[in-house]
Amino acid sequence: MSESIESTESNTKRSRIGRRLRIERLSSYWLGGAGYFAIALFVLIVLTLLYQSAPLLSEYSIVQMLTSSNWDPAQNEFGFMPAIVGTIYVTVLSMAMGTPIAIFAAIYIAEYAEGRAKTLIGSFIDVLAAIPSVIFGLVALIVVVPFVGDYLAPAVGSSATGLGIFTVSLVMAIVVTPFMISLSVESLEALPDELRESSLGVGATKWETIRIVLLRAAGPGIFSAILLGFGRVFGATIVPAMLIGGQTQLPDSPFATGQTLPTLIVNDFGELMSLPLTQSALIFVGLMLVVVVWLFNFGAMLVRSRLQRRWQY
Amino acid sequence: MTDAVLTTDELAVTYTGNREVEALKGVSLEFPENQLTAIIGPSGCGKSTLLKSLNRLHEIQPNVDIAGNVVLGDQSIYNTDEPTPELRKRIGYVPQTPTALPLSIYENVAYGLKIHGEYDSKAELDDQVEHYLRKVNLWDEVEDRLETPGAELSTGQIQRLCLARSLAVEPEVLLCDEVTSALDPISAEQVEATLEELKAEYTIVMVTHSMDQAKRLADTVVFLYLGELVETNDTQSFFENPQHERTQEFVKGHTAVEYADTESESDANAGEPVAPNR
Structure with a gap:
């Protein structure tokens, strides 16, 4: 009887730490995601600008312009x-x-x-x-x-x-x-x-x-x-x-x-x-x-x- | 006992910020020439305040009122026409945190000399820098890198550099604010050894939280408690035969801290004023 109580207790404990660790892992993902998003945004902007400038650059020389x-x-x-x-x-x-x-x-x-x-x-x-x-x-x-x-x-x-x-x-x-x-x-x-x-x-x-x-x-x-x-x-x-x-x-x-x-x-x-x-x-x-x-x-x-x-x- | 070069007369300091704090309540002291005087007491007792008011360095903070007097030689440093920088040149100050000025090692030592224009040639300046770096036992460690930034030295070396910088303007009195408390034991030992050598030539007033350090270095000990002078005596009598109950407790309590736990320390801290916001 007392053993089963103990094991339930340790089970709850284990599942609790399991949940905490899951949240811990997730948090590092989404926080990291937010950080990398900034980089992605910068790259995206530069790429868009480059891509959209291409028509001009292909027709005229940069130095001349x-x-x-x-x-x-x-x-x-x-x-x-x-x-x-x-x-x-x-x-x-x-x-x-x-x-x-x-x-x-x-x-x-x-x-x-x-x-x-x-x-x-x-x-x-x-x-x-x-x-x-x-x-x-x-x-x-x-x-x-x-x-x-x-x-x-x-x-x-x-x-x-x-x-x-x-x-x-x-x-x-x-x-x-x-x-x-x-x-x-x-x-x-x-x-x-x-x-x-x-x-x-x-x-x-x-x-x-x-x-x-x-x-x-x-x-x-x-x-x-x-x-x-x-x-x-x-x-x-x-x-x-x-x-x-x-x-x-x-x-x-x-x-x-x-x-x-x-x-x-x-x-x-x-x-x-x-x-x-x-x-x-x-x-x-x-x-x-x-x-x-x-x-x-x-x-x-x-x-x-x-x-x-x-x-x- | 030699003559006193520096005396305080009913020196009182009050911080008048949001809350009024009497940090020093009328302290009269004599600091004997070419001796090392240690100021001890629980933290927040006014040790640093006393030290800084000896060369008007507390004036860089707003909301400080001062009463009483400090006399250097036969001249009051508060009622005087002498410009404060000149006074501070005569009463030097070394802060608690080892602080290299953002200059090279050489320029750190030459700083005061250059400001006061106290050299005739580059060669003389070089000699002076070497002289003071030797005096603080730092020369051998830095002679081949005088042009590197002072901040690249270890904290213990920086603290000796600070001593050299202060000594270079040949102050009559040197104020040291817990100069070893931020250092590791070996560096602290080196700085202590330097102070030990210096105290024969200079009048040093040192704040310390370490009673052992006071025992080892000081000729005279001053004990402050809650901004009041409790007792001052030569070091041996102070520790072996404390006159006041408070001193006895503090000396004993300190021993207990050393061997037992922090119980007596929390006693010592009870009821003391919180250090005012800076």
């Missing part, structure tokens, strides 16, 4: 040069304006601001980072565009409507800076206080501590923040589409109107989708965007891990 500045899909002219130059222009200008401000602001918030000021500034920056970029575009149309067109461009001897590369760069800098600040503050605040104490403890000033020790130790994190910002400017669509003026020509000054790779797609996709070659050309633009962003992320990862290995923070 990349270097030609004549973009006229109706005439089957696919020169990507203006959009490429426009993209580089916008990205470089935005980053040149945004990065120093982002780093200084991050240092202020992480190392100097205290108490209520710190909370206030920090939360405002988070709010800014969360505003949809179309709002920045709208406000810029009302404020920045007239300012650039009526004052800034004439002041440097350039005539412009206010729509153009400089305006886009300025607004994109405003869009990504809060985001870069947030991430840089995080990496500065993650540093152990012992670093500060060690440096201050031999008589360094706060600024020396920041310049020589903290910026270096937080370097990989700040570097990533900047590269993520770069990626956002590079792939930005709505702000450039609203503010760049949409003329496919090689820009002759920072105040010129132009085109970036993403605006090329959004401006032309609706009306020209019926032309197979044009569609293929626009998809090829998408492919270029994906490849460049991927290369940058990959490079960033390499640099970051090297820096981290070197200083181990």
Whole structure:
């Protein structure tokens, strides 16, 4: 009698552990599945883009398209040069304006601001980072565009409507800076206080501590923040589409109107989708965007891990 | 007994964050020259707070109020025109966690010298770096890789590197915050041996949680409990003939911890303030 009770007990026990192990095995499958799904998605997107770009690539030479500045899909002219130059222009200008401000602001918030000021500034920056970029575009149309067109461009001897590369760069800098600040503050605040104490403890000033020790130790994190910002400017669509003026020509000054790779797609996709070659050309633009962003992320990862290995923070 | 180079006068520290915590309640102490003073007590008793307030390092945290005074030589470090970095150069600090600055081994030692501009030529700087690395018994281990990052050393080596970095600016007092607690036994032994050699030349104030370490290294022991000074005496008298009941309990309780279990430790922890959020 008692034996049979024991064996029932051990049976329940066994079936219970059996069930737990089954769930354990399953969970590793479906969690793994979710992880691999991300890879599959990336591959699928790249393959689709490649496949859809093929018609264009089979008819025109890549080098010729990349270097030609004549973009006229109706005439089957696919020169990507203006959009490429426009993209580089916008990205470089935005980053040149945004990065120093982002780093200084991050240092202020992480190392100097205290108490209520710190909370206030920090939360405002988070709010800014969360505003949809179309709002920045709208406000810029009302404020920045007239300012650039009526004052800034004439002041440097350039005539412009206010729509153009400089305006886009300025607004994109405003869009990504809060985001870069947030991430840089995080990496500065993650540093152990012992670093500060060690440096201050031999008589360094706060600024020396920041310049020589903290910026270096937080370097990989700040570097990533900047590269993520770069990626956002590079792939930005709505702000450039609203503010760049949409003329496919090689820009002759920072105040010129132009085109970036993403605006090329959004401006032309609706009306020209019926032309197979044009569609293929626009998809090829998408492919270029994906490849460049991927290369940058990959490079960033390499640099970051090297820096981290070197200083181990 | 030699003269005191560093004294505290009714030093009190209060953390005024969300909840007010009196970490130090009016402590008056003398730290004798060229001796090693060990500060012991249960965790959260104010040991580290005391140490950091000796060179104003607590000021990097917000919401700290300080009262009383700390006097170095004949100069108050709180009521003074001397800039804080100069004071901290005279009273060095080595943190608990071995921390290499994100610089090469060489630059870690040269850091303070370069900041204060205390060298005339590269050759002199080289000599200084070698001198201090020898002083902490690290030179032989690193002389052929001075340009590699300090962080690549083992934790025990990093802790000696920290000592070299602090000593390089020739502080009058060296504050050490549990400098062996993050180390494996062998590294800890090496750091202790280094401190043993250094204490003849420098005034060292060391926080330790290990009573055995205090016994081995210290000339004077300071016992803090709940932010108050309970007893201070030369090491031998402190351990062999503790004057206060609390000290007797702590010394005895510690022995019990060593040989029995953690029962007495939980006694020692009862009712102590939780360390304030940093």
